[in-house]
Amino acid sequence: MAITIRDVAQAAGVSTATVSRALRGLPNVDDQTRQRVCRVAADLDYVISPSASRLASGRTGSVAVITPYIARWFFSTVLSGAESVLASAGIDLLLMSVSNPFGQMRLPPAPRLRRRVDGALVIAIPADDQELHEILDLGMPTSMIGVSVKGVPSVTIDDVQASRTATQHLVNLGHQRIGLIGGAPVSPPFTAGHDRRRGFMDVLAETGLSFDPSLESYGYFTIDGGERAMTDLLNQPVRPTAVFSMSDEMAFGAIRAMRNHGLQPGRDISIVGIDGHEVAELLDLSTVAQPVQDLGRIAAEALLEQLDGHADRQHQVVQRLATQLIVRGSTAPLT
Amino acid sequence: MAITIRDVAQAAGVSTATVSRALRGLPNVDDQTRQRVCRVAADLDYVISPSASRLASGRTGSVAVITPYIARWFFSTVLSGAESVLASAGIDLLLMSVSNPFGQMRLPPAPRLRRRVDGALVIAIPADDQELHEILDLGMPTSMIGVSVKGVPSVTIDDVQASRTATQHLVNLGHQRIGLIGGAPVSPPFTAGHDRRRGFMDVLAETGLSFDPSLESYGYFTIDGGERAMTDLLNQPVRPTAVFSMSDEMAFGAIRAMRNHGLQPGRDISIVGIDGHEVAELLDLSTVAQPVQDLGRIAAEALLEQLDGHADRQHQVVQRLATQLIVRGSTAPLT
DNA sequence: TTGTAAGCGTTATCAA
């Protein structure tokens, strides 16, 4: 049906081997020959069959991006960064989401990867997740974002530091009774939730501030969760004068909760987040911004290096990108 | 190196043909045999080679999702809806973005699709876009979201109606001097920009309201663009008392512009958007909500039907999903 | 119900 390499070979008066070499830009092909082959191929509107090429070469020319969420801001932004790099490199990007909320029956990711892709880009799957380790055990080139696992290249921010920055900002403003909106009661090591809690606690300890456990609440990194968490905090006998939210989106929810209680961010209670979400500016939310798109871009580049054999997985390092405190109206000096 | 179908066949004491049939759940295989084959395959940790399977069968088992943006709310939400359906169907999802802002040299989408995927899902590419027509000319199963092209199945909202609803809402509140924040000065037919402008104009005409051309401005469907557009409107000699923004994100920017001018949405100027963006609630923005995730889901289902041969492209219809006006504090009666 | 064997369209080895 479709044009094959044989048709091109015949029309150009060469062998299929030569066509293959010419079209792929391999060396050891006469310039004249290459020109002719390319022209004939274009004339015939020939496109290579990826399936055949993959079968014969053993390479798929594609990588999987594995993510727990697609529509959330952080994840879609990382994804777009990764896509731009992979597309430029001519690599197909297979999108795979894992453990979706409705628990639909779908195959675990690891089996789906085998023989299907050359590598995997994993976005923010907790370091102790079983599916993650099944993926890593595949031994294929892998690059991770937002988590680190020993021996696997990854790109993250310094979560402890980001959290310290946010907390210190509140302390500097004179706050002493500071609430914390975290992800979940228990966060595995090497995840954002874990490290950000630690940065928070460290600053409190160093500053000699005590931490009231009733001032810790959990928003599960969603807007609604943040609202509930803040509502909890507001229902405490003695309210905090400032709150550190581990993500901007939870802070958005927290702001809504404050409004529902007739409170105004910055005036009545200070609040700071982490992310640098576009909407944070609209809500006048102070935040520690992270370069989310770069996270995806750089992780994709690290993956490409592994695919090209320029680097060994074992020799890769954890890359930490810088964050930046952005002060807005939601944080103000304690009056 | 890896286990092949032959290894399984040998271990199970059957032919490769039987293994193939058994593993794929084809009929005409003895139950005993199937059980045994499946067990052996599992024991050997065998996974089928997609490349070989594709080459032999001619089907790729994958579809491309083609989108102009990945990180924007509408697009990532549509994408997540589509992904959930495709993943459940065991179809690989290739993510392809087109005409990215930096104009990187990348192949146009159409050639990249040929022989690589079984179908395409196109998100909101203008109906007159050349690349879109190159894709459609491929003649492969295709399903579109947010635009309609004659003869191609698509899923959208009724943009004219949604716009009418938003505009009528403002009119009902007594507003007579209503501004419009559109996408671009010129919008091709059958795009959201075109239809939403029409719905707006229709309501004005039917209501006997005149439209002042100086009250039309363009925000290019971005937050920043919306801010600039609103600033334009605010700089007019006579300001509007209400504004209809063609998207929530532009409305977000517009709200920021209003704040910069010391104006409060709802109190000083009413504003309504279209989308039902999660953040709209936070900003207390009235909006006409569209079921974005469903858009992706239903379009993906329509695509699957074409792939299964249950439907012919020509016989498909444009599916229009319902929208819903959500009234919040940003719109109030003219005082 | 099962087996045989001819493809599917490349790539890669080896020889020329």
Added chain:
DNA sequence: TTGATAACGCTTACAA
């Protein structure tokens, strides 16, 4: 620099 040709691992008539 080029050409023959044997893989690559599966699917699918067709036969049994």
